[in-house]
Amino acid sequence: MAITKQELLLRGLRGAIGKEVVIKQYSYGTVVTAFPVKPLRKRKPSPIQSIRQGVFKEAVKYAKSIVHDQKKKAAYAKKLKKGQQVYHAAIREYMGKHLKVGGKG
DSSP states (O other): OEEESSOTTTTTOOEEETTTEEEEEETTEEEEEEOOOOOSSOOOOOHHHHHHHHHHHHHHHHHHHHHHSHHHHHHHHHHSOTTOOHHHHHHHHHHHHHSOTTSOO
16 A cells, blocks of 8 residues: 655546556545455354354444433433443443353353
């Protein structure tokens, strides 16, 4: 990946050049990267990954239910430090309660 701020050659240029290079424009300059390669096949998650994905899906539902209920959201916000978000804290709490400690399951 190459980044340039003095983009004399690449000024205003963006997109793919063939299937080799991609030129992207950001606020800090122009970035040249390799063309993304799609995986040959979609990998199937392991059994543990499937379990964790299911728990995370439930955690998102739980967090959304708290955020949409103003009373629950206000009560939850009182427990948080400055800069923390109710949604993320609710996901963290749910995941902590529903996954085993030690990294398994």
